[in-house]
Structure formats: C-alpha cells, structure tokens
Amino acid sequence: MSTAPLAHTDVIVLDYLAALWAQSEDLSPQLRDELMTTVADYIAARRAAASSPLDDAAAIVQRLGPPEALVDAVRRGQLPPHVRLPALVPPPPPPSRLPAQQGGVAEYTAVGMLTAGAFFLPVVSPVAGMLLASASPHFTPADKAVGWTLTAGSAAMGAVLTLFFATLPFHTGAALLLIYLAMCTGAFAAGMTLLNSLRRR
Known part of the structure; x- marks a missing residue:
C-alpha cells in the first residue's frame, strides 16, 4: 500500500x-x-x-x-x-445524417455512354462507359458484373450476326439494322441496370 x-x-x-x-x-x-x-x-x-x-x-x-x-x-x-x-454534462448532439450518395458526374456519364452513346458509337462507347462504372464505388460488384455481361454479350451477338450475314450471298438493310440493334440493346440494358442501382441508393 x-x-x-x-x-x-x-x-x-x-x-x-x-x-x-x-x-x-x-x-x-x-x-x-x-x-x-x-x-x-x-x-x-x-x-x-x-x-x-x-x-x-x-x-x-x-x-x-x-x-x-x-x-x-x-x-x-x-x-x-x-x-x-x-x-x-449536456448530452452529445445527435449525429448528423448525411444525404444518401446517389453518384456523381462519372457515374451518370457511364450510364449515358451505355445508353445514348451505344446508339451513336456502338461497342466503343459502352466499353468506355463500363470502364468508368468499374472504377466507381457507387456500383456494387454485382451491378458491374451484370453490366459487363450485357455489354460483352451485346458486342458478341453483333459480331456473330455480322459473320453470319457475311456468309450469305446477299445483304439487306434489315440485316444491317439487326446487327446494329444487337450491338446496342445489351449495352442499353446495362446502362439501365446501373441507373436503377443509383436510384435505389
């Protein structure tokens, strides 16, 4: 002691x-x-x-x-x-509640490149949009995986249709339109998936 x-x-x-x-x-x-x-x-x-x-x-x-x-x-x-x-001893102030983050310029630019950009510059614009989305913390790994699957699948479908119609002895405007839509539809779906993800946050 x-x-x-x-x-x-x-x-x-x-x-x-x-x-x-x-x-x-x-x-x-x-x-x-x-x-x-x-x-x-x-x-x-x-x-x-x-x-x-x-x-x-x-x-x-x-x-x-x-x-x-x-x-x-x-x-x-x-x-x-x-x-x-x-x-x-006064009670501590209540913690401030920050507004939910719904993404910024990069995220909405990625969505724009996957949706509108896909119709103006197929394949190139969607791939660039997915690269932006992949670097963003606002999208979950599942969102990114779905986006890449839809974008890559759309480009692959366009390539398959192009090879298919190239083997035919004749070409029509409908064939070109089908190839164009095949390359755009998946990317557009990927963009809408990412946009819905932002809206849910």
Missing part, C-alpha cells in the same frame, strides 16, 4: 465530502447515499469535463456551496439544479 501523502486537491475534496457526510446524518440511508454519490460524481465530472474542465478543487467545492446548504435542499426534497449531473 502506498504511503505517499495526499495531494492538496484530494485533501480539499475529502474534507468537503466528510463535512457533507457529517451534516447529512439525519437523512435516510438511501437519501444520504444518493447525495454523496451525486456530489462525488459532480466533482469527478467537473474535473474531466470536455469543455471548461476545473482542476482547482477549491473552485469546484465553492461552486457546490456549503455542505449544510446541500443537505437543507435535500431535506426540502430536491438538490440544487446546478449539482444535477445531466445539467453539468
């Missing part, structure tokens, strides 16, 4: 608590314990307060007031408001 002398501040606090204990001997045990606990918590909270902490025990005791005044207040049925711990 340490035999080091108590610090001056500790002596002040202990003397105050001893005087409070002596003054409150006529209170019921429950009220007496509540008073002592409340005052001890007040002193500890004042010393460790986040804003304006008090290291000077004498200043804390002075703010509490004479022990007999506190005991008289308890006899009347209520402690002074400034001694109540909730009044001393």
